[in-house]
Amino acid sequence: MVGRESMLNAMFGWRKTMGKWTTMIRACAGISAAAVMGLAATASAQDAATEESDRGYRVWTVAELGFNSPVYHKIQFGRDGTYFDYVEEGGQDVLFPFMRLSVEAKFGERHNVVFLYQPLDIQTQVLTEREVVADGAVFAEETPLNLRYGFSFYRASYMFDLITSERTELGVGASLQIRNATISFESGDGTLRRVRRDVGPVPILKVRGRHTLENGVWFGAEIDGFYAPGQWVNGSTDTEVLGAILDASVRAGLEVTPELDAFLNVRYLGGGADGTSSNQDGPSDGYTRNWLNLVIVSLGFNYNLI
Numbered sequence: 001m002v003g004r005e006s007m008l009n010a011m012f013g014w015r016k017t018m019g020k021w022t023t024m025i026r027a028c029a030g031i032s033a034a035a036v037m038g039l040a041a042t043a044s045a046q047d048a049a050t051e052e053s054d055r056g057y058r059v060w061t062v063a064e065l066g067f068n069s070p071v072y073h074k075i076q077f078g079r080d081g082t083y084f085d086y087v088e089e090g091g092q093d094v095l096f097p098f099m100r101l102s103v104e105a106k107f108g109e110r111h112n113v114v115f116l117y118q119p120l121d122i123q124t125q126v127l128t129e130r131e132v133v134a135d136g137a138v139f140a141e142e143t144p145l146n147l148r149y150g151f152s153f154y155r156a157s158y159m160f161d162l163i164t165s166e167r168t169e170l171g172v173g174a175s176l177q178i179r180n181a182t183i184s185f186e187s188g189d190g191t192l193r194r195v196r197r198d199v200g201p202v203p204i205l206k207v208r209g210r211h212t213l214e215n216g217v218w219f220g221a222e223i224d225g226f227y228a229p230g231q232w233v234n235g236s237t238d239t240e241v242l243g244a245i246l247d248a249s250v251r252a253g254l255e256v257t258p259e260l261d262a263f264l265n266v267r268y269l270g271g272g273a274d275g276t277s278s279n280q281d282g283p284s285d286g287y288t289r290n291w292l293n294l295v296i297v298s299l300g301f302n303y304n305l306i
């Protein structure tokens with residue numbers, strides 16, 4: 001009997017010991033599996049970072065939405081035409097929607113390209129307060145007048161970063177802007193109309209900078225501008241027109257996620273032309289005087305695509 005009890009006790013003790021070892025083995029297996037998964041995730045992240053570094057480029061899109069406020073805008077069609085004030089007598093004394101879209105890319109550490117589209121199409125209806133003459137058309141006082149000022153443009157830019165670091169960038173370069181203009185004066189009944197249409201290249205100089213703080217808040221500024229006479233404005237050697245453009249902005253933003261930035265932007269967009277073009281048809285003598293000054297406030301987003 002004693003021997004039997006000893007055998008039973010030994011068997012029960014062995015089972016308890018084996019149970020403890022089984023538990024320990026399972027725990028070790030779980031820890032090992034977790035460690036392997038963690039190492040795999042780390043390796044995957046490192047591989048992704050290496051892939052991004054090896055790729056050598058980054059692509060993102062920028063969108064701005066807000067309003068523009070014309071603070072000064074006058075135009076004259078024809079040397080005998082009226083120097084018409086859009087703000088005081090053309091209905092541009094209110095705010096108008098603003099939108100800007102671009103796709104940007106950085107190659108290597110210092111090369112940047114930007115493709116931008118800027119729609120600008122302001123349409124108003126007024127009752128003339130005086131006689132208005134545009135390219136020989138006479139709109140009598142108190143005539144209902146439909147006005148359109150369309151001056152959308154496309155812009156391609158290249159910049160080289162003079163300063164590039166983890167937090168600071170400063171780049172300089174040049175742009176080629178293509179204007180797509182349609183400007184019209186039309187009586188309310190449609191019986192009298194004058195329209196100017198024009199597509200042409202505009203060379204521009206460009207500078208842009210940005211500095212990011214440790215907390216992810218950043219500040220930036222960007223300037224596109226030129227001042228040039230004659231063929232440099234219209235791309236034609238037989239055209240004598242003085243022209244200028246300035247597109248300057250300051251902004252403050254925040255890194256919301258690694259893929260997304262949000263920013264507030266204040267922009268001045270202005271310029272114009274004064275001179276005579278020889279490429280005009282119809283009743284126009286080709287003379288134009290057109291100067292525009294807009295103040296723009298917008299909310300913008302940068303989103304990384306690649």
